[in-house]
Amino acid sequence: MRWTAPPLVCREAVELVSDFLEGSLPRRERRRLERHLAACDACDAYLEQMRAVIAASGRVTADDLDPDVLEGLVTLFHQYQQES
Amino acid sequence: MEDAELLDRLLGGDETAFTELVRRYHSTLVRVARYYVGTEVLAEDVAQDTWVAVVRGLERFERRSSFKTWLLRICANRARTTAVREHRTIPADPSPAVATVASRRFDEGGMWVDPPVPFTESVEFRSDSGALVTAVRAAISSLGEPQRSVVTLRDVEGLSSDDVASLLGLSVGNVRVILHRGRARVRDIVESSTKGNEQ
Ligand SMILES: [Zn+2]
Numbered sequence: 001m002r003w004t005a006p007p008l009v010c011r012e013a014v015e016l017v018s019d020f021l022e023g024s025l026p027r028r029e030r031r032r033l034e035r036h037l038a039a040c041d042a043c044d045a046y047l048e049q050m051r052a053v054i055a056a057s058g059r060v061t062a063d064d065l066d067p068d069v070l071e072g073l074v075t076l077f078h079q080y081q082q083e084s
Numbered sequence: 085m086e087d088a089e090l091l092d093r094l095l096g097g098d099e100t101a102f103t104e105l106v107r108r109y110h111s112t113l114v115r116v117a118r119y120y121v122g123t124e125v126l127a128e129d130v131a132q133d134t135w136v137a138v139v140r141g142l143e144r145f146e147r148r149s150s151f152k153t154w155l156l157r158i159c160a161n162r163a164r165t166t167a168v169r170e171h172r173t174i175p176a177d178p179s180p181a182v183a184t185v186a187s188r189r190f191d192e193g194g195m196w197v198d199p200p201v202p203f204t205e206s207v208e209f210r211s212d213s214g215a216l217v218t219a220v221r222a223a224i225s226s227l228g229e230p231q232r233s234v235v236t237l238r239d240v241e242g243l244s245s246d247d248v249a250s251l252l253g254l255s256v257g258n259v260r261v262i263l264h265r266g267r268a269r270v271r272d273i274v275e276s277s278t279k280g281n282e283q
Pocket residue numbers: 009010011013036040042043044196
């Protein structure tokens with residue numbers, strides 16, 4: 001007979017969500033989480049929130065560059081151009 | 085335009101290629117540097133020095149890695165050197181395991197009593213996806229180190245966990261743990277902001 005891990009409770013499931021999305025959960029753990037998510041709307045909503053947060057993070061744009069910083073760097077660039 | 089193409093132009097002395105690369109990566113350099121050094125001003129210095137080193141060393145870049153990886157490595161090395169000079173201690177490895185969701189959200193058996201609701205169903209994010217981006221951005225900036233750097237480099241900049249680990253001098257396992265806690269914290273802050281508005 002095959003040993004199966006006991007089902008996850010929600011408190012445990014939420015701690016696995018980030019690794020699950022990273023694809024870094026061991027197969028057995030992934031299956032346990034998938035079984036839980038299939039039966040639990042609340043944890044599925046948690047997973048959706050996490051997905052939304054990660055997608056929104058990817059849409060955060062870099063701070064606008066200070067024009068003085070850019071200008072200073074371009075000046076440096078020209079200095080090194082002349083040296084070489 | 086791809087970085088490789090900008091690089092070719094830069095080697096030909098094209099100033100606009102240089103400004104485009106600076107626009108793309110300067111804030112990431114400051115972010116990487118800030119993980120190691122004590123102040124924003126120092127981090128900005130390290131980032132600027134990195135560009136000087138890049139322009140000087142461009143001909144030696146062998147393209148075995150991507151330009152981005154090469155650039156960020158130069159920055160991380162310079163920032164480490166600066167941190168050593170400043171006798172600064174780098175934020176420590178993860179503390180022992182703590183629950184990332186408040187225990188009052190679960191009953192004694194570990195099941196939700198106050199379950200989460202998808203952000204797509206919340207009033208402020210349903211109609212305006214830009215609002216979620218704004219909330220996430222604010223939440224990430226409020227994180228402490230090392231969470232802020234790890235979440236920024238992995239989720240905002242889209243670097244691989246391996247790259248984040250080598251840039252910040254962490255193990256890949258620790259990057260995963262820190263990422264997990266940082267993301268959970270961001271989720272929690274964003275969720276609280278929606279609840280605050282509904283009450
Ligand atoms: Zn659950």
